[in-house]
Amino acid sequence: MSDYYNRNAESFIKATQTVDMTAIRNRFLAALPQGASGDTRLLDAGTGSGRDARAFRLAGFRVEAFDASPAMVRAATAFAAIPVRQMCFEKFEWEHPFVGIWACASLLHVAQCDLPSAMQRLADHLVFDGILYVSFKFGTGERNKDGRHFTDMTEETLSAVLDECPSLRQVDIWRSQDRRTDKKNDIWLNALLRKE
Structure with missing residues (x-):
């Protein structure tokens, strides 16, 4: 998987780094537990070009990030101005929990049979009530x-995955149009999940 991003790093970064994800980031931030503030610790899981990690950092959050592709790790480290680790979801582990984990267009590269365990590993690194x-x-x-x-x-297949992640509860789910101008016909399924 990371081979694609290593070979196509420049074009991928050009296509994604300036995409405006403000509305969805704000929806995520609004769902964080009461009392979450600018020094709240967030994880950008599968950060890609570092677009969202950078936005969260500029908003005052303590942001950490990882990506499976060495090329994306280098690009995101430079663009977001934070250390980015090289790691894949299947081997994800971290030394502390997060109030929020942002996995934008990244878990979609995990095989369906591995999704419940990958999402549960992320949930295990959320604080109680984290998003x-x-x-x-x-x-x-x-x-x-x-x-x-x-x-x-779809809403139904995501619900089936969540049946295998008992600590996660779906609090919001919606569809959105792709924000890239050349992908306007692509539809995305978005979800906010709370750790209980």
């Missing part, structure tokens, strides 16, 4: 495109 944001391409099944694996989701 996990996830987004997937809207659809059903798994597919490969340009050397990348995609697991698509």
